[in-house]
Every structure is written in structure tokens, then in C-alpha cells.
Amino acid sequence: MKIAVLKEHADGERRVAATPETARKFIALGATVAVEAGAGLAATYADQAYADAGASVADRATTLAGADIVLGVQGPDPASLTGAASGAWIVAGLNPFGDRARVDAYAAAGYEALAMEFMPRITRAQSMDILSSQSNLAGYKAVLDAASEYGRAFPMMMTAAGTVSAAKAFVMGVGVAGLQAIATARRLGAQVSATDVRSATKEQIQSLGAKPIFVENVAGIEGEGSGGYAGEMSDEYKAAQAELVSAHIAKQDIVITTALIPGRPAPRLISDAQVASMKPGSVIIDLAVEQGGNVEGAVAGEIVERHGVKIVGHRNVASRLPADASALFSRNLYNFLSTFWDKDAGRPVLDEEIGDAVRLTQGGQVVNTRLLG
Ligand code: NAD
Numbered sequence: 001m002k003i004a005v006l007k008e009h010a011d012g013e014r015r016v017a018a019t020p021e022t023a024r025k026f027i028a029l030g031a032t033v034a035v036e037a038g039a040g041l042a043a044t045y046a047d048q049a050y051a052d053a054g055a056s057v058a059d060r061a062t063t064l065a066g067a068d069i070v071l072g073v074q075g076p077d078p079a080s081l082t083g084a085a086s087g088a089w090i091v092a093g094l095n096p097f098g099d100r101a102r103v104d105a106y107a108a109a110g111y112e113a114l115a116m117e118f119m120p121r122i123t124r125a126q127s128m129d130i131l132s133s134q135s136n137l138a139g140y141k142a143v144l145d146a147a148s149e150y151g152r153a154f155p156m157m158m159t160a161a162g163t164v165s166a167a168k169a170f171v172m173g174v175g176v177a178g179l180q181a182i183a184t185a186r187r188l189g190a191q192v193s194a195t196d197v198r199s200a201t202k203e204q205i206q207s208l209g210a211k212p213i214f215v216e217n218v219a220g221i222e223g224e225g226s227g228g229y230a231g232e233m234s235d236e237y238k239a240a241q242a243e244l245v246s247a248h249i250a251k252q253d254i255v256i257t258t259a260l261i262p263g264r265p266a267p268r269l270i271s272d273a274q275v276a277s278m279k280p281g282s283v284i285i286d287l288a289v290e291q292g293g294n295v296e297g298a299v300a301g302e303i304v305e306r307h308g309v310k311i312v313g314h315r316n317v318a319s320r321l322p323a324d325a326s327a328l329f330s331r332n333l334y335n336f337l338s339t340f341w342d343k344d345a346g347r348p349v350l351d352e353e354i355g356d357a358v359r360l361t362q363g364g365q366v367v368n369t370r371l372l373g
Contacts, residue, residue, distance in 0.1 A: 001030065001032070001068050001069070001347045002031070002032050002033075002034060002068050002069075003018075003034070003069045003071060004034050004064050004070045004071065005017055005018040005023070005036065005055075005063070005071050006036050006039060006064075006070060006072050007036040007038055007060070008039075008042075008073050008074060009076070010074045012301075012315060012316055013042075013319055015319050015322050015326045015329055016039050016040040016045060016073065016322075016326045017071035017072050017330060017333060018071050018330045018333065019040065019327055019330045020040075020045055020052065020053040021327070023055040024054060026337070026338075027053070029341050030343075030346055031069075032056070033053075033056070034055065034057075034058060034062070035056070035057050035063065036057075036058070037057050037058060037059060040326070042322055043325075043326040044323045045326065060080070061082075064081060064082070064083040064084050065083045066083070066084075067084045067088055069088065069089045070088055070089065070090050070091065070092075071091050071333055072092035073093060073326075073329060074093055075092050075099065075102055077102075079105075084111070086110055087110055088112070089111070089112045090112070090113045091114045091116065091336070092116060093115070093130055094114075094115040094360060095115075095117070096115045096117070096360055096370070096371055097262075103361060103371065110364055112361060112362050113360040113361045115358055116332065116336070116358065117130060117131055118357050118368070119354070119358060122353070124339075125354060127331070127332070127335040128332050128333075128335045128336040128354075129332060130329055130332045132176045133325075133329060134318035134325060134328070134329065135175065135176040135177040135318075136328075137324060137325050137328070138177050138180075138287055139178060139179065139181040139184065139256075140181070140184045141318070141320050141321055142181050142258075142317060143181050143184040143185045143188065143285075144184070145285055145320075146169070146185075147188060149283045149303065149310050149312060150281070150282075152281065153189075154169075154188040154189045155167075155188060155189025155190070166190055167191070167254055168193070169190040169193075169252065170192075170194065170213070170248065170249065170254070170255045171193070171194040171195075171210070171258070172194070172195055172245070172256070172257045172258065172294065173196055173257060173260070173287075173288075173294070174196040174198075174204060174205055174258075175258060175260070177258040178194060178201075179204060181258065182194055182205065182208045183208055186209055190253075192209070192210035192211070193210055193211040193248070193252075194212060195212065195213040195241075195244075196259075197233055197237070197259075199214070202214060213244060213248050215241050233267070241269075242271075245269065245270070245274065246274055249270065250274075252278065252282065253279065253282050253283070254282065255270065255282070257270065257284070257285070257288060257294035258294075265291060266291040266294050267294065268294060269294040269295065270296060272296045272297055272307075275296065275306050276307040278307070279308075280307070281308065283309070283310045284309060285314075286298040286312065286313050289314075289315070290315055293313070295311055297311055298313045299313050301313060301314070340354075356368075
């Protein structure tokens with residue numbers, strides 16, 4: 001069983017799908033591990049560290065030759081996988097809804113593509129969930145990015161020259177990223193409030209010492225879609241939410257938006273008029289910018305200024321903390337493959353619940369129900 005670890009080629013991607021630590025663990029399971037030279041460099045993991053862990057380090061062709069499992073952070077270009085074993089597994093974040101053509105190409109080439117972002121949200125899969133591990137870091141980094149773009153301080157400071165008041169930070173979307181953003185903004189001393197469509201988050205917001213801002217008394221809305229994800233809201237709810245947000249947002253200095261709905265464009269939470277209502281110098285971080293954005297006017301990969309307000313649209317925020325993001329991502333992949341490792345077969349054998357959820361292609365076909373449905 002040969003596991004290949006590829007160098008990422010996507011623009012701005014600094015993460016790597018295996019660290020020397022997980023390479024060593026795969027080898028302990030009985031696999032051989034080949035790492036493309038330079039794969040970990042941008043995340044501070046040197047080639048020598050992989051070699052010390054027992055992996056071979058070589059060019060891409062040698063790394064791929066006969067590989068049974070190919071690990072990536074983002075999906076590798078199917079045309080660049082020549083030499084991998086027939087039916088090889090491609091285990092990575094494959095952006096199945098956003099890049100369907102690539103999924104089709106994996107199928108056509110006979111690879112078994114396993115999309116890690118399709119990991120089901122069940123307790124036993126928590127340690128395998130790349131969305132959670134990467135969102136957690138993105139939520140933290142979003143607050144630091146906001147703090148560095150903001151021309152004022154976050155905490156209240158009483159100085160001999162007078163008092164600096166605490167920044168008011170508002171987090172919209174309280175999933176994994178949002179919870180970490182709340183905690184981080186609180187640690188920096190901001191006054192934090194937050195909102196979500198899932199009513200279960202109210203208690204979580206309070207337990208972190210922040211103030212929940214919620215639409216009340218709109219009939220029939222619990223906001224819980226399938227698998228712990230948010231569902232699309234009714235028009236009545238959206239109108240009530242927009243009104244509530246309008247009143248609140250005008251008083252905020254920092255807004256961090258994280259709202260996503262799987263397989264659909266991100267919901268629009270902030271209009272241009274709402275941006276205009278904020279004080280000059282305020283900062284908005286749109287973590288959903290690559291899925292279409294929560295904020296009108298946000299541009300992926302740019303910091304734009306509208307009405308004196310900075311709208312920050314960094315792409316791939318987790319990759320801005322490449323060492324930790326890689327360490328957690330790599331452990332997610334290791335936890336996934338090692339959980340299913342069959343000692344007799346000398347390879348992982350997936351069960352139905354998780355296998356059917358993450359498998360996109362098999363036997364030359366696209367097989368995932370979320371893509372076929
Ligand atoms: P996500 O990235 O899908 O979305 C971010 C947040 O935005 C969610 O809380 C969502 O409810 C919210 N949102 C969507 N539309 C909105 C709108 N119009 N207005 C305001 N907020 C909106 O979410 P996530 O971070 O993946 O977490 C979702 C839930 O799943 C959490 O409760 C999390 O703890 C849980 N989870 C469980 C597992 C597991 O058990 N293995 C793994 C990951 C997440």
C-alpha cells in the first residue's frame with residue numbers, strides 16, 4: 001500500500017495533506033509513504049523531516065508511481081496523476097459542487113475520489129472532519145485580520161490620556177468558525193454579539209459570554225436543515241432578520257460573517273445600504289466570500305472599501321495559518337484512513353455510512369447521491 005503526498009498547486013495554497021507526524025503514523029500502519037519534494041515547505045515542514053519520519057521524498061512522477069492512495073489538500077488536476085495505480089483513491093477536499101468537471105474527470109480516469117468535505121456530521125466522524133478543523137482556524141484568523149485592519153484597539157483601555165472604548169464585534173453565523181470568532185474576539189477584549197438561524201446556537205453564544213441577537217416569534221422557523229446544517233430560510237424570516245440586523249449593524253465596529261448553506265450560494269446577510277450605515281473605519285470580514293459572499297460588494301481575494309468601511313474577502317483563510325492548518329488537516333486524513341485500516345487487507349476498507357457519504361466516483365462512474373440527486 002503506497003500513499004503519495006502531493007505538493008499543492010492551487011493559487012495561494014500553502015497547506016500540505018500529510019505532516020512528518022502523520023507520515024510516520026501511516027508507516028507504522030504498514031504503508032509506504034512517498035512525498036513530492038517541497039510539498040510541506042510553505043507550511044514549514046521540510047523534506048528532511050519527512051525523510052526522517054521514514055518517507056521517501058522525490059519528484060512528482062516518482063511519488064505517484066504505483067500509488068494506491070493520493071493525499072491532497074485540494075483536488076489534484078486529474079491529468080497530473082499519471083502513474084498512480086488504476087482505481088487509486090484520491091483523498092482530498094474536492095469541492096464537489098463547485099468543480100463538477102474535475103469529479104467527472106476522476107471518474108473517467110477510473111480513480112475513486114473521496115471528498116473529505118462530505119464527511120457526515122456524526123460523532124464518530126468528528127476527528128475526520130476537515131471542515132471543522134479548518135473553520136476553527138479560519139474563525140480565529142478572521143478576528144486577527146479584522147484587528148489588524150481596524151484603526152482602533154479591541155479592548156477598553158483606561159490611560160492617562162483618556163479612555164479608549166471597547167470595539168463592538170458582531171458575528172453572523174455561529175457554526176464552528178463563528179464560535180471560534182466569538183471566543184477570539186472576546187479574548188481580545190471586544191464586546192461581542194452574534195446571530196444564527198439555528199436556535200440551538202443561542203445558548204452556545206451565551207456560554208461564550210456574547211450577546212445573542214435573534215429573530216423571535218416568526219412562526220415555524222427552527223433553522224435546522226439536515227445533518228446539523230442550516231436550511232434555506234422563508235421570505236418572512238429573511239425580512240425579519242434583515243430588519244433586526246439593520247438596526248444592530250449600524251452600531252458595530254467589526255462584523256464577521258460565516259454563513260454557509262451546503263451546495264448553494266452563501267446567503268446574502270449584509271446589503272450595501274447596511275454597509276453604508278456603519279461608521280467609517282469599521283471592518284467587515286466575509287468568510288463566505290468564495291461561496292458568493294454574505295456581504296454585498298465583497299470581492300474574493302481583495303480588501304475593498306465601501307462607504308469608508310473595509311470589506312475583507314481573503315480566500316482560503318485557513319491556509320493563512322499553514323502550519324497548524326496542515327497539522328489538523330493531516331490528522332483528519334490520518335484519523336479517517338486509520339479508523340478503517342484492515343490489517344489483513346493491508347489497506348483501508350470503508351464502511352457504508354461514511355464510505356457512501358464521501359465517495360464521489362467508483363468504477364468509472366459518479367456514484368454520490370448528492371451529486372446525482
Ligand atoms: P456551516 O459552515 O455550514 O455554516 C456556518 C453557520 O452559518 C451555521 O451555524 C449556520 O447555521 C449559519 N447560517 C446559515 N445561514 C444563515 C443565515 N441566513 N443567517 C445567519 N446564520 C446562518 O456550519 P458549521 O460550522 O459546519 O456548523 C454547523 C453545525 O454542525 C454546528 O452545530 C456544528 O457544531 C455541527 N458540526 C458537527 C460535526 C460532527 O458532529 N461531526 C462536524 C461539524 C459541525
